[in-house]
Amino acid sequence: MIAFTAMEIADITQGFLIGDPSIVPTGVITDSREATHGSLYVAKPGEHVDGHDFVDAAFEGGAVLVLAERRVTDADGRPYPAVVVDDAVLAMGHLAAEAVRRIRSEREQRGEPFTVIGITGSAGKTTTKDLLAGVLSTFGATVAPQGSFNGEVGVPLTVFTADNETRFLIIEMGATGLGHIKYLADMVKPDVGVLLMVGSAHAGEFGGVANIARTKGELLEALSTLGTAVINLDDPKVATLRSRTTAKVVGFTASGSPGEDVQARNVVISSHGHPEFDLFFPGTGPSVRVESRLIGGHQVTNLLAAATAAFSVGIPAAAIASSLSFQLPASRWRMERTERPDGVTILNDAFNANPESVNAALHTLARLGQGRRTWAVLGGMLELGDCSVREHIAVGNQVARLRINRLLVVGHEARSIYSAALQEGFLHDQCWFLETAEEAYELLHGELLSGDLILFKSSKQLGLRYLGDRIATARRADYSIWSQGS
Template sequence: MIAFTAAEIADITSGRLDADPGVTPLSVVTDSREATPGSLYVAKPGENADGHNFLPSAFEAGAVLALVERPVSRPDGTRYPAVVVPDAVLAMGALAAEAVRRIRAVRAAAGLELTVIGITGSAGKTTTKDLLAGILGAQGPTVAPQGSYNGEIGVPLTVFRADTETRYLVIEMGATGIGHIEYLARMVEPDVGIVLAVGTAHAGEFGGVENIAVAKGEMVEALAETGTAIINLDDARVAAMRDRTVASVVGFSAEGRGDAAVQALNLDTNAGGGPEFDLVLPDGGPARHVSSRLIGGHHTGNLLAAAAAAWSVGIPGDAIAVSLSSQAAASRWRMELTERPDGVTVINDAYNANPESMRAALRTLADLGRGRRTWAVLGAMLELGEDSIREHTAVGTQVVRLNISRLVVVGREARSLYVSAVQEGSWGDECVFVETADEAFELLNAELLPGDLVLFKSSNSVGLRHLGDRIALPPQTPQSAEERSTLL
């Protein structure tokens, strides 16, 4: 982390200093449980809890300074040392922006570079981030988000992990409205901006897909003439962003578009269910073979985006191909595969869900499940607005047409998915609706058989990823009444 004194923090954030001006935090946390000796604790207000209430815990754990929106006093009446600001989250952003500026300045003075790469898109951000971090990490010190830190809090927390030794800073940028990516891009000033796709995730919050396109395009609009925009030419809305940037454009395509500088030729699926193809880069060299360990053909675009970004910052093509072929999923609950000892295979892809990622996951389930009994355990796709019933209905229809053996729909918000599957011709125990994850667990625990392949998919807050974790454990054998009686 770049070191800031309390006085500097107050100056950068336009805050009021209520602490020793020379105090210098060593880290930044927004969760009091993560505070360590020397931490700056950001007391942000939240939907369910107010961070100001946890100052005592943070300072007991070693915090030396807080960023607060109001002063907080100890039991003895003295105040906790703090910088008081109107908005703690915006103050974090201002501090992060200054951290990036200082890292660039220090490295430039030493004849070195800091390359910042921003990634956005309705799907695939975290996987692409992980792939790119894997490539770049072999070339120099690289900082990338933990998990899916991609918002107004997660991006600053990622920046605070960087220092003057950092060569590459990879930033994942999410948005739930127009202007969000513009704000994040101003904060970190990316040299390379990647736009993966414009889908229907958060369509309800945005007010429609076209507004999502406006928001995602803020990434390429933020780039300078010296920058590089990496765009998906297979997505018409993303391809149209070529006209929204002054930066150089590198397009990628998994569908053989002739104007794409980065392409996947001879695309196939390997034995593990991952994309396999010949990678074409704009370096004039021969195509390099890539055989990915990621599960699902829909990852081809993520692989190409990572390759294009890595090439644009000077990574040799051979190193890119080797890295892409060696990397498995690095973040949890994203096509995460577990082979149980009894022969049941679990694919947990329930970190998030939208119509595009749901369709891709189901196609992968059908492809991998040839000759096996397949299960789709599905929950709601949230934040779809007025399109929710229509999109859930389409997924239910797809499940039946892909000949998925068993469908378990969990939760009332996804019931239209169940109804559409029944109407499409899924009868009897082929299609089951349950209200809760616990009911689904009991059903699966009783009926899964060796050789079965089961997929879990839902939006994050639905929580099916936790159900997937429970099922991925060795099976729990139901006890008979006689067996239970012996334990009494």
């Protein structure tokens, strides 16, 4: 972390300092349980809890300063060392912006490059971030978000883990409304902006897909004329946004169309579901081979995006292909495959869900499940607005058309999937609707057989990823139950 004194923090955030101005925190946390010696604890109000209620715990854990929205005292009425601001989250953003500015300035003075790469899109951000970090980390100190830290809190927390030795800073940028990407981009000033896709995730919150496109385009608008925009030419909505930037544009495509773009040629999906292709970079000679260890044809987009971003900052083609071929999934619940000793295979892709990602997951299930009995365990796709029922019906239709053998729909948000599947010809002994994950667990406990392939997919808030974990780690004593049958 870049070193700031308490007085500097107060000046940067326009806050009021209480306590010793020379205190220098060594890290930033928003969860009091993560406090260690030297922590700056950000006491942000939450939807369900107020961080100010945990200041005591943070200081007991080693915190030395609190960024708060009101004065806080210990049990004896003595004030804790604090910087008091109007909005703790906005103050985090101001501090993160200054941290980026100082890192860039320090490295420029030393004659050393520093590159900030922003990644946004309706799906694939975390996987692309992980892949890109894997490539870049062998060429310089690389900082990337933990998990899916991509919002107004997560982005500053990522920035605070960087320091003057950081060569590459990768920022994942999520949004639920107009202006959100602009806010994050203004904070970190990206040199490279990666735009993956414009889908229907959060369409209800945005007020429609057109507003999603406008918001994702904010990343391109934030780039300077010296920057680079990396865009997915296979998504028509993304391709039309190239006019919104003055930066250099580098496109990527798997469509096979000729052009001076980064291309995935001769794409095939192996029998294990791994995408393989020839990776072509314009102006670099012959293609290089990528044989990915990720699962699903939709991963080609993520692999191409990471490859193009790495290429744009000067990483050699052979090194990019080698790294992409070596990497396993780095974040949980993204097409995470588990082989149980009894022969049941679990695909846990339930970190999140939108119509595009559900469609991709179902196609992967159908492809991998040839010759096996396949299960789709599906929950709702949230934040789709007025198109929610229509999109859930489309999923039910798709499950039937792909000839998935069994469908288990969990939670009232997804009931339209169940109804649509029945109308498409699913029989009642092949298709179930249950309200809770516990009921779903009990049903699977009695129905799964050796050799079954089962997919879990839902929006994160509905928690089907945890049901997938339970099924994947079922007690060995249960295997005899699941292994019976023909």
